[in-house]
Amino acid sequence: xxxxxxxxxxxxLEESFEGLEVMESxxxxxxxxxxETINAIFRAxxxxxxxxxxxxxxxxxxxxxxxxxxxxxxxxxxxxFTDTLKNLLLSSVDCIRLLLEAARDNTECNDPQVDQVFxxxxxxxxxxxxxxxxADNEKADSTHNLSSENDNLPENVSSAGEINNSGWHIEFKPxxxxxxxxxxxxxxxxxxxxxxxxxxxxxxxxxPALLDLNPEELFLVWDMDLYSDCDEAVVREVFxxxxxxxxLTITPIVDDNRAVNSQSDSLFQEHLADFQNxxxxxxxxxxxxxxxxxxxxxxxxxxxxxxxITAAERAEMSSVAKSQDNVRKSxxxxxxxxxxxxxxxxxxxxxxxxxxxxxxxGQVGSELADLExxxxxxxxxxxxxxxxxxxxxxxxxxxxRMLPISFxxxxxxxxxxxxxxxxxxxxxxxxxxxxxxxxKTVMEKIGDPLLHLVRNALDHGLETPQERVAAGKSECxxxxxxxxxxxxxxxxxxxxxxxxxxxxxxxxxALENGLISSDQVLSEADIHDLIFLxxxxxxxxxxxxxxxxxxxxxxxxxxxxxxxHVSVTSEAGIGSSFTVTLPLTLAILDGQLIKLQQExxxxxxxxxxxxxxxxxxxxNAVAGQGRLFLFRDEYVPVIHLSSLFGFEEYSKDFSSxxxxxxxxxxxxxxxxxxxxxxxxxxxxxxxxxxxxxxxxFFGATILGNGQVALILDVASLIKMGLDNANKKQxxxxxxxxxxxxxxxxx
Amino acid sequence: MATILVVDDSASLRNMVVFTLKQRGYDVxxxxxxQEALSKAREAVCDLVLxxxxxxxxxxxxxxxxxxxxxxxxxxxxxxxxxxxxxxxKQKGRAAGATGWLVKPFNPETLLxxxxxxxx
Numbered sequence: 122x123x124x125x126x127x128x129x130x131x132x133x134l135e136e137s138f139e140g141l142e143v144m145e146s147x148x149x150x151x152x153x154x155x156x157e158t159i160n161a162i163f164r165a166x167x168x169x170x171x172x173x174x175x176x177x178x179x180x181x182x183x184x185x186x187x188x189x190x191x192x193x194x195x196x197x198x199x200x201x202f203t204d205t206l207k208n209l210l211l212s213s214v215d216c217i218r219l220l221l222e223a224a225r226d227n228t229e230c231n232d233p234q235v236d237q238v239f240x241x242x243x244x245x246x247x248x249x250x251x252x253x254x255x256a257d258n259e260k261a262d263s264t265h266n267l268s269s270e271n272d273n274l275p276e277n278v279s280s281a282g283e284i285n286n287s288g289w290h291i292e293f294k295p296x297x298x299x300x301x302x303x304x305x306x307x308x309x310x311x312x313x314x315x316x317x318x319x320x321x322x323x324x325x326x327x328x329p330a331l332l333d334l335n336p337e338e339l340f341l342v343w344d345m346d347l348y349s350d351c352d353e354a355v356v357r358e359v360f361x362x363x364x365x366x367x368x369l370t371i372t373p374i375v376d377d378n379r380a381v382n383s384q385s386d387s388l389f390q391e392h393l394a395d396f397q398n399x400x401x402x403x404x405x406x407x408x409x410x411x412x413x414x415x416x417x418x419x420x421x422x423x424x425x426x427x428x429x430i431t432a433a434e435r436a437e438m439s440s441v442a443k444s445q446d447n448v449r450k451s452x453x454x455x456x457x458x459x460x461x462x463x464x465x466x467x468x469x470x471x472x473x474x475x476x477x478x479x480x481x482x483g484q485v486g487s488e489l490a491d492l493e494x495x496x497x498x499x500x501x502x503x504x505x506x507x508x509x510x511x512x513x514x515x516x517x518x519x520x521x522r523m524l525p526i527s528f529x530x531x532x533x534x535x536x537x538x539x540x541x542x543x544x545x546x547x548x549x550x551x552x553x554x555x556x557x558x559x560x561k562t563v564m565e566k567i568g569d570p571l572l573h574l575v576r577n578a579l580d581h582g583l584e585t586p587q588e589r590v591a592a593g594k595s596e597c598x599x600x601x602x603x604x605x606x607x608x609x610x611x612x613x614x615x616x617x618x619x620x621x622x623x624x625x626x627x628x629x630x631a632l633e634n635g636l637i638s639s640d641q642v643l644s645e646a647d648i649h650d651l652i653f654l655x656x657x658x659x660x661x662x663x664x665x666x667x668x669x670x671x672x673x674x675x676x677x678x679x680x681x682x683x684x685x686h687v688s689v690t691s692e693a694g695i696g697s698s699f700t701v702t703l704p705l706t707l708a709i710l711d712g713q714l715i716k717l718q719q720e721x722x723x724x725x726x727x728x729x730x731x732x733x734x735x736x737x738x739x740x741n742a743v744a745g746q747g748r749l750f751l752f753r754d755e756y757v758p759v760i761h762l763s764s765l766f767g768f769e770e771y772s773k774d775f776s777s778x779x780x781x782x783x784x785x786x787x788x789x790x791x792x793x794x795x796x797x798x799x800x801x802x803x804x805x806x807x808x809x810x811x812x813x814x815x816x817x818f819f820g821a822t823i824l825g826n827g828q829v830a831l832i833l834d835v836a837s838l839i840k841m842g843l844d845n846a847n848k849k850q851x852x853x854x855x856x857x858x859x860x861x862x863x864x865x866x867x
Numbered sequence: 868m869a870t871i872l873v874v875d876d877s878a879s880l881r882n883m884v885v886f887t888l889k890q891r892g893y894d895v896x897x898x899x900x901x902q903e904a905l906s907k908a909r910e911a912v913c914d915l916v917l918x919x920x921x922x923x924x925x926x927x928x929x930x931x932x933x934x935x936x937x938x939x940x941x942x943x944x945x946x947x948x949x950x951x952x953x954x955x956x957k958q959k960g961r962a963a964g965a966t967g968w969l970v971k972p973f974n975p976e977t978l979l980x981x982x983x984x985x986x987x
Contacts, residue, residue: 179975180976183974183975183976236976236980239976243977300942301941301942301964302961302964302965302966303942303943303944303964303965303966303967303985304944304966304967304985305944305984305985308983308984308985308986308987309984312983312984337941337942359984362966362968362984365961
């Protein structure tokens with residue numbers, strides 16, 4: 122349960138603005154060291170900070186924290202209260218007000234004053250006595266922006282009076298190995314350029330001849346003029362990490378004679394480009410030709426490059442920075458959006474239609490391919506592009522619905538903890554592949570079957586600690602949940618290291634329930650598979666899927682209704698592993714196109730085991746069981762789809778037929794079809810929504826030629842086929858009538 | 868956007884740093900100790916390394932000198948996150964090839980504004 126904090130924010134803002142007034146008046150009246158007033162200011166700052174933290178206004182928290190710390194030092198008399206400190210604190214109050222207003226208006230406070238004051242506060246806290254006395258100045262004009270600040274800089278500076286310099290002159294001679302420390306002069310200069318108007322002269326006198334030049338070393342020396350009211354410490358901070366690797370002198374600029382060489386702007390850009398990549402891209406195309414290199418050297422040593430960043434440029438830079446801020450903000454806002462699932466489904470539907478249109482156009486294009494017309498080639502090129510773009514679009518749209526399987530997996534740690542302690546077992550749950558994505562609808566429907574499998578593993582698979590020790594295993598059982606993608610499917614494995622399936626008991630139970638006959642020869646895998654049969658579970662079915670009493674047949678049915686399947690492997694004493702294979706999405710399906718009497722149908726690829734030619738001799742008529750085909754030591758029932766669907770021109774001629782061996786509901790069958798066509802991805806249209814549920818069909822799709830094709834639901838078809846075979850009389854299946862009607866309506 | 872390798876054994880501090888960086892759009896690779904960082908550094912191209920000093924298995928100083936041995940980390944900025952601002956510490960870091968240091972605790976804004984000096 123989550124509480125919406127937003128409702129308390131207005132109150133917080135109201136309190137905070139009041140608190141600011143307390144701080145302001147307190148500071149103004151604080152002439153002597155009045156403990157009570159200092160306490161009041163401290164408390165006000167403290168509650169603003171606390172509230173801001175709770176409501177997630179981190180910028181306010183951070184800012185107020187520094188103020189609070191400073192007030193705390195004053196309160197403990199570890200710091201003397203001076204006028205400069207008072208002014209700084211007053212401008213802090215202004216900054217907090219700006220931040221609060223921004224929070225109130227749901228905007229972001231981009232005022233540079235905030236950062237500036239914040240840095241000063243930090244500097245003071247760090248032990249520096251230096252407090253910038255122009256803070257008051259700044260405060261007076263809280264609406265100023267960067268560019269106007271720069272334009273008016275000389276006036277500001279001179280009127281400020283307390284500042285005796287208009288900037289800093291910096292001589293920076295880095296050690297040759299500076300680049301190897303990972304420091305980058307160009308970035309340091311960019312940092313300085315943010316403080317004010319910035320002029321750089323690069324002195325290339327020390328640069329050796331090209332042949333002697335080691336591109337990994339630095340030979341430049343820079344003279345920089347920074348016209349800014351920033352503190353020397355700000356400049357020093359930029360050079361903090363290199364001060365041992367360079368010769369650095371920082372002197373105040375007293376006079377105001379600035380030479381802004383605007384012509385060299387382009388030069389600056391060029392040099393900037395050079396500096397951007399100091400390690401590698403020195404143009405060394407000259408190779409070993411010494412004379413040429415020499416001429417280049419003289420040229421490169423020639424004049425000192427003088428570059429500057431003008432005010433206009435700076436304004437541009439800051440606006441770029443601001444727009445970047447905005448982009449960033451909107452990005453973080455747009456990091457995720459909540460959209461109704463119906464909108465996404467609408468989109469998916471629309472894209473599905475687009476895919477159909479595209480494949481229709483594709484067919485037209487291939488029909489036209491024989492025509493000798495120059496436009497045909499262009500048409501086909503365009504169609505190819507359309508196909509590619511449609512496919513990409515479809516993938517992107519499908520991805521919208523994709524969620525990591527952790528949404529399901531996250532339920533399990535708690536469940537395993539609860540159930541295992543209930544059962545007195547020690548279980549370690551290992552999750553892997555939580556980030557594997559699958560369709561939201563599939564996810565919603567797979568939760569319960571997985572829950573059941575996990576409970577089953579805990580209940581029946583894993584042993585008690587005593588049993589485990591007796592079996593020579595560690596007391597703590599392991600349950601592995603793993604998910605990964607394979608082809609167009611997601612595979613989920615639930616693996617335990619418990620006792621494994623007891624084949625003997627399963628066989629006995631199956632005999633008891635009449636699922637197998639006593640003379641039936643079954644492989645171990647066949648016996649394991651019996652647990653998925655309906656009627657195997659002896660437990661009484663309770664409500665839906667409470668996790669108990671529901672047989673594995675329900676798990677299998679649910680998974681197969683999603684177009685997936687589940688299987689089990691097990692080894693006695695070692696453990697069992699259930700593997701669930703699911704399609705990534707319910708909207709698209711990989712299908713095999715087949716034809717029956719000129720009608721197209723789709724068999725889901727996941728159900729197909731093999732497609733083969735069979736001769737009539739291979740089909741054995743067995744009394745009461747229709748026809749059987751010996752497929753790899755296994756007799757599978759043969760279902761003649763034409764007959765099942767009741768087409769008139771039913772022929773009993775089985776000689777040389779095409780048979781698709783399919784598997785569904787734990788059974789295999791051979792489907793006789795007239796024609797096998799291509800495999801293709803089809804967009805599933807729900808029969809329930811567009812018509813009504815029809816037994817034996819999973820859904821329908823529209824092919825490229827506009828024809829409707831029904832998608833076979835293999836499991837229920839096999840069931841129908843077997844029922845039908847027992848009646849031995851081919852009859853017109855009522856489903857076909859319905860299907861025909863539906864085709865008219867779709 | 869630049870890729871930053873963040874190395875810290877304290878998950879909470881690492882999370883804070885990672886969160887801050889990701890919000891600003893940086894790509895982040897995480898490691899909980901020097902050894903892990905080194906193996907990740909061999910696989911991925913990093914534009915900056917932020918590493919704690921005191922860590923189990925392999926500390927930040929050793930990591931730093933190991934990284935400098937890799938050709939792809941010759942010029943890569945490596946910042947040490949340290950709780951002590953002593954010159955001795957800085958000397959040790961510098962000897963190992965560190966670019967600079969950040970004194971803990973620091974807030975996200977300081978972190979980001981400092982990073983601008985070494986990474987684009």
